[in-house]
Amino acid sequence: MGAKGVIKKGEYFDSVTLMNVARRLGAVAGVTDSAVVMGTAANKSILKNSGLLLPEFAGAGDTDLLIAVQAGTETALADALRKADAYLKESRRGSSAKGGLRASSLDGALALLPGANLAVVSVAGRYAGGLAMDCLQKGLSVMLFSDNVPLETEVELKRFARDRGLIVMGPDCGTAIIHGVPLAFANAVRRGSVGVVAAAGTGLQEVTTLVSNEGVGISQGIGTGGRDVKTAVGGIAFLQGLDFLAADPQTKVIVLVSKPPDPDVLEKITARAAGIGKPMVAVFLGGDPAALGQGRISAFATLEAAATAAVFLAKGQGIEKSSEYLARRHERIWELAKLDRSRKKASQKYIRGLFSGGTFCAEAQVVLGPIVGAVHSNAPLQGHPKLEDPLRSVGHTVVDLGEDEFTVGRPHPMIDYSLRDKRILAEARDPETSVILLDVVIGYGSHPAPLDELGPVVREAIAVADGAGRHLSVVCSVTGTDADPQNRSLVAKGLEAAGAAVLPSNAAACRLAGEIVRGGEHHV
Amino acid sequence: MIASPPSLEVRSVGERVLPGRYSLHSGFAAAANYVSGDGLFCIVSLAAGPGPFSLVADGPFPELWPGTAVVEPGLLRLGTAGVPLPPGRRYDGRISCDPADAPALRKCLIPLREALLRSAPERSAAFLIEPSRDAAFASPSGREYAAALREGVVKLLGPDPASGARRIRGLGPGFTPAGDDLLCGYLGAGLIAEKVLGLDLRETREAVGREAQGGNPLSNSSLRCAVDGCFADKFRDLILACLGRPGRPLESCVEAILELGATSGADLAVGFFLAARRFSGEAAHGC
Amino acid sequence: MSSLFGAELKTVNIGLASFKETLDAVKAPAVQVAWKPPIDADPKAMAVLRSRKAEIAAANQKAAAILLSAQPALVGMGIAGEVIPGMKKNLLLHAGPPIGWDRMCGPMRGAVMGALLYEGLAKTHREAEALAASGQIEFAPCHEHQAVGPMAGVVSASMPVFIVKDEEHGNFAYCTQNEGLGKVLRYGAYSEDVIERLRWMEKTLYPTLKAAIEKLGRIDLKNIIAQALHMGDEVHNRNRAATSLFYRLIAPAVARTTPDGETAAKVLEFIHGNDHFFLNLSMPASKAALDAARGVPSSSMAVVMARNGTDFGVQLSGTDGEWFTGPAPVPDALFFPGFTKEDANPDIGDSAITETGGLGGFAIAASPAIVQFVGGTPEDALNYTLQMYEITAAENTVYQVPFLNFRGTPTGIDVIKVVEKGILPFIDTGVAHKQAGVGQVGAGVLSAPAEPFRKAAEGLAKRLA
Structure with a gap:
């Protein structure tokens, strides 16, 4: 039989599409030869030699697309060309579908996505409240990422939602994982039996990734926003989350994460917990676990400890096992610290912690306090002095780069590293710096290629100190999983190759930093 | 502005993106090419990486690319929307290298070959390195193509490279035909060989670059940049790895470049390898 | 919270587009809302x-119903000073909201000066400038006199205007004739050839068209605009089809009512050479309909x-x-x-x-x-x-x-x-x-x-x- 073909002028398809069309064409039954190529002289020559140069191709130019098919029967020919056309149309539709469904109003959105049950709102704070209320009135639960939403609005929204069996996660809620779907800044974690309610975004990220990295999974990760556990809000969302996890058949262990709740809210939480048969683990960061862990809730001082406890509980083992596990980790950390300690110059005395997540900065103070004493911070916990000038470190210093003084007018440090990069180098030049302590939070929403920036900066920092005869320790944690777009293992390996020590959790990294600078015998 | 492209954030501005008024040549889901006479610039996604005539942009790309784009200092007018071009983000794809890099260049050939053969796509030009791979071109027109490319490459690496360029340009599948990508790789290797191995290749490169020009503005711009030594980010990383510079390891650079297009990255890398090998031989044995 | 936890997660994303991208990447059903903040009003x-x-x-x-039921038609032509309500020899109408000479932009000032020269109230452009600034000339928006003007939109007493009537509601709207492209009064040009063209429009174009329109009785503007929209016009920036339709209607009447063929030809050529001729009819047609509402x-x-x-x-x-x-x-x-x-x-x-x-x-x-x-x-x-x-x-x-x-x-x-x-x-x-x-x-x-x-x-x- 002869060949048939079509020339497409002025329509452009990318190479991947062309390749796919070519491949599929070749696979059509009855086709003995086919070509999908641009109309260059060279390609026309090939087509000619193969008997595929159709007369209508003669005038084709370099940017015209030629599709030619050779087949045994007329029907096969017609079939193949029709399929080619369909594949190309499909690719066009594919690309506009990629842009995705787009509505210009909430009503329009609901028309496009019937059954929508969650709105993620990240518009400016002054509008966010009204918009969230519109969503609630339409029966959607709301994840309110926006901050600067007035307190009264938050209370109004949460009460309204609760009365209707909906939940408001936020305001200032940066992370949630519902049915395994990462929302805003979140990670790709295993599905499983540990449920988390968190009033802190990075706290939720740390706990869910630590649990996932130990091979156990997450049922739901519910965010509540930072103010939820204060008296004014009364823990509405927190309690809703707790109630849900208590009743959820998928959830076997419950983890609670926040700063210490106001006493009346804590009472409500404890009272609720009394009626829940599942093991509950809590970390109220900065509070005293002994005082806060009451009734059925086992409280821990760090996210790592709480997550590890949850892991062992989920595996059906006791909390003592998790304590042993962590104790062994602490031993290894102490060994690592010893090595580093021996290489320091006398002037190097201090830790400089530069954090992109506020929760981690708080956890650093919790971990370091007992090891090195009080540390300066721009976001100090009780008992730690406030840093006078957030741009200048004093003694042991841990800085939350996500605080307003750093973020006004620029993207969040989890996305834009430039400010931290500069600070790392500045600290490296300071002869008093012994350890630079970093958190690297990966996952959806965060910097797509953290190594590209951080790797060279870490190398340079170490080299700068080295040039002045100092051994600089760079200690970090990578919060994330291998399933995240950035791939935790790759990032960790890259940082190690750059000369950093990478620890499995923020608490572990802080501990190592503390042990490196602390002289004397080791504590557990 | 209503109905304008959603906000794009430009992360990198190639130094060959020149001011002027451009019209849309071709638009895709993750890229668009705008032309003005001889000139061209592309808007590409973060995944594609910086390049001398690329604007790397973050943010949802429009479903329908505007028909006109105007490049001004500091601002891109895309249809009716204004997209700032941040001053601190210029991409200059040049590489500085010299004879001190020669040992590394010679040493890289074996790992480069291995990495390519390990991961290059089935229908790429890698069959030029490993002949058994031409099983992928079993159809009559496929065999024609493979033979033509092989013949062209033999000429390209022979005493009259310009004739090889004439044979190869526009040849093969892809929006930028495989032959054009291969020639880019060749030209890149030629420039490096000139600086590192001390070979007198300027006329050859310019002649090949001239012969390689055709009717596809995207190919033309890539080829011109290759002659001038401004390389797109992924190609640049690959070359630096071949020169033994610290940073991303060679295998990783190969993986990254293989992601370009369907076979564009592979064809480019194959062209680079074949030329680098040829020039190293010439430098070593004078032939 | 069964609606959220008891069913597949389907998300409406309002705000940062990157969050929608994440949902796309994990293939979770989602729709992006291109939300705009409301304008900051009290x-x-x-x-x-x-x-x-x-x-x-x-x-x-109610207002929309009035607007939609309007029937704007071109019913005649007249001299501004005689037909525009409130028009005076020393009054210049202009486009836009009220403004004084000191705040007027370049093109508007140029048009004012040109109008004063055209009226003979000044002999040189320096005189015109001084006169305009002197306080002796009154300025008022066209809109406040049932008129409209494109670009600078300056109307003076001697200028001929189209008379458009909303035949449904009985009110009128007025607009000058469109001069064409290039250096024209409405873009603020005031040179001798601008003034000469204005005079030709007064002495030749206007009487010719006026007679032709009277011959026809009326020209249904709403009908022309509706057809023009089907032909690729939007009658603001693109008026070619509408101008052509008008030309078809007016040409026989011009031929019948103009005593000498050369004048008729020149008038028709003038219309033919100006793709925006109809703009000065689509504007008063809209004005008449809106004034009724x-x-x-x-x-x-x-x-x-x-x-x-x-x-x-x-x-x-x-x-x-x-x-x-x-x-x-x-x-x-x-x-x-x-x-x-x-x-x-x-x-x-x-x-x-x-x-x-x-x-x-x-x-x-x-x-x-x-x-x-x-x-x-x-x-x-x-x-x-x-x-x-x-x-x-x-x-x-x-x-x-x-x-x-x-x-x-x-x-x-x-x-x-x-x-x-x-x-x-x-x-x-x-x-x-x-x-x-x-x-x-x-x-x-x-x-x-x-x-x-x-x-x-x-x-x-x-x-x-």
């Missing part, structure tokens, strides 16, 4: 308007959008003759070779009356050719029109967009919707050089500025409170 005023929502809606329906209490429908090259002004049906103004922006244009945004004058002209009446930028989906000229694609044109449905009170019953299955154009701008949705009226327009007399330097599109609409909404609230 919350108390907005509360008042919300509380009277039903009353306002009813008023808008004035004075409906509680109505938030706009009856005027107009610019004088310095300010952008809005009037509402429910707030009588009150002007709500804000600074006029510079259009986002494609400039002719050699010109840049630095050369552009801020938005100017009464021609936005076409958008106010559901034409021009609101009908741009009917005119894909225009959009390519200003740098967009036909799909852009579609989207511009589709967006305008969000802020209008009605869909036109006669002006239709063929590509939208002959859906009526979005007609009757509701300023409350503009403020609440943050969507501003879309105007496509020519751009003047900021210096008098240079002429057109580009064509472009712009969103009307927010301030006049905010003030209008607040102004209406004040009346209702």
Whole structure:
């Protein structure tokens, strides 16, 4: 039989599409030869030699697309060309579908996505409240990422939602994982039996990734926003989350994460917990676990400890096992610290912690306090002095780069590293710096290629100190999983190759930093 | 502005993106090419990486690319929307290298070959390195193509490279035909060989670059940049790895470049390898 | 919380697009809302308007019904001083909201000077300038005298005007004849050839057309505009089809009523050579229809959008003759070779009356050719029109967009919707050089500025409170 073909002028398809069309064409039954190529002289020559140069191709130019098919029967020919056309149309539709469904109003959105049950709102704070209320009135639960939403609005929204069996996660809620779907800044974690309610975004990220990295999974990760556990809000969302996890058949262990709740809210939480048969683990960061862990809730001082406890509980083992596990980790950390300690110059005395997540900065103070004493911070916990000038470190210093003084007018440090990069180098030049302590939070929403920036900066920092005869320790944690777009293992390996020590959790990294600078015998 | 492209954030501005008024040549889901006479610039996604005539942009790309784009200092007018071009983000794809890099260049050939053969796509030009791979071109027109490319490459690496360029340009599948990508790789290797191995290749490169020009503005711009030594980010990383510079390891650079297009990255890398090998031989044995 | 936890997660994302990308990456069903913040208006005023929502809606329906039922027709021509209400020898009408000489932009000043020279009130342009600044010349918006003028829109007593009547409601609207392209009065040129052309238009063009129109009795403008929309015009920036249709109608009458053939030929050639001739008929047609809809209490429908090259002004049906103004922006244009945004004058002209009446930028989906000229694609044109449905009170019953299955154009701008949705009226327009007399330097599109609409909404609230 002869060949048939079509020339497409002025329509452009990318190479991947062309390749796919070519491949599929070749696979059509009855086709003995086919070509999908641009109309260059060279390609026309090939087509000619193969008997595929159709007369209508003669005038084709370099940017015209030629599709030619050779087949045994007329029907096969017609079939193949029709399929080619369909594949190309499909690719066009594919690309506009990629842009995705787009509505210009909430009503329009609901028309496009019937059954929508969650709105993620990240518009400016002054509008966010009204918009969230519109969503609630339409029966959607709301994840309110926006901050600067007035307190009264938050209370109004949460009460309204609760009365209707909906939940408001936020305001200032940066992370949630519902049915395994990462929302805003979140990670790709295993599905499983540990449920988390968190009033802190990075706290939720740390706990869910630590649990996932130990091979156990997450049922739901519910965010509540930072103010939820204060008296004014009364823990509405927190309690809703707790109630849900208590009743959820998928959830076997419950983890609670926040700063210490106001006493009346804590009472409500404890009272609720009394009626829940599942093991509950809590970390109220900065509070005293002994005082806060009451009734059925086992409280821990760090996210790592709480997550590890949850892991062992989920595996059906006791909390003592998790304590042993962590104790062994602490031993290894102490060994690592010893090595580093021996290489320091006398002037190097201090830790400089530069954090992109506020929760981690708080956890650093919790971990370091007992090891090195009080540390300066721009976001100090009780008992730690406030840093006078957030741009200048004093003694042991841990800085939350996500605080307003750093973020006004620029993207969040989890996305834009430039400010931290500069600070790392500045600290490296300071002869008093012994350890630079970093958190690297990966996952959806965060910097797509953290190594590209951080790797060279870490190398340079170490080299700068080295040039002045100092051994600089760079200690970090990578919060994330291998399933995240950035791939935790790759990032960790890259940082190690750059000369950093990478620890499995923020608490572990802080501990190592503390042990490196602390002289004397080791504590557990 | 209503109905304008959603906000794009430009992360990198190639130094060959020149001011002027451009019209849309071709638009895709993750890229668009705008032309003005001889000139061209592309808007590409973060995944594609910086390049001398690329604007790397973050943010949802429009479903329908505007028909006109105007490049001004500091601002891109895309249809009716204004997209700032941040001053601190210029991409200059040049590489500085010299004879001190020669040992590394010679040493890289074996790992480069291995990495390519390990991961290059089935229908790429890698069959030029490993002949058994031409099983992928079993159809009559496929065999024609493979033979033509092989013949062209033999000429390209022979005493009259310009004739090889004439044979190869526009040849093969892809929006930028495989032959054009291969020639880019060749030209890149030629420039490096000139600086590192001390070979007198300027006329050859310019002649090949001239012969390689055709009717596809995207190919033309890539080829011109290759002659001038401004390389797109992924190609640049690959070359630096071949020169033994610290940073991303060679295998990783190969993986990254293989992601370009369907076979564009592979064809480019194959062209680079074949030329680098040829020039190293010439430098070593004078032939 | 069974709706959330008991079912598959389906997300509406409002805000940062990167969150939607994450959902796409994990293949979770989601839709992005292209949300715009509302315009920052006084919350108390907005509360008042919300509380009277039903009353306002009813008023808008009434005003829109009047607007849609108007039947604008060209019924004759006359000299401005004789037919325009309130016109005087020393009064110059201009485009846009009220403005004094000291605040006038370059093109407007040039047009004023040209008009004074044309009237013989000054002999040189220096004299004209001094006279204009002296206080002896009064200035008033065309809109306040039932008239409209494109670009500088300057009308003086001796200028001939079209007389357009809304035959349904009985009111009139007036507009001068369009001079053509290049160095013309409406772009602020005042040289001798400009004045000469104005004189020719007074002495030759006007009497010829006047006689022809009288012969025909009337020319149905609504009908021409409706047909023109089917032929690729939007009758603001693209008037070629409408001008052709008018030419077809008027030519036989001109041939019959003009004593000498050469004059007839020159007049017809003049019309033929000016693709925007019909603009000076589409504008008063819209003006007549909108003026009929004035004075409906509680109505938030706009009856005027107009610019004088310095300010952008809005009037509402429910707030009588009150002007709500804000600074006029510079259009986002494609400039002719050699010109840049630095050369552009801020938005100017009464021609936005076409958008106010559901034409021009609101009908741009009917005119894909225009959009390519200003740098967009036909799909852009579609989207511009589709967006305008969000802020209008009605869909036109006669002006239709063929590509939208002959859906009526979005007609009757509701300023409350503009403020609440943050969507501003879309105007496509020519751009003047900021210096008098240079002429057109580009064509472009712009969103009307927010301030006049905010003030209008607040102004209406004040009346209702």
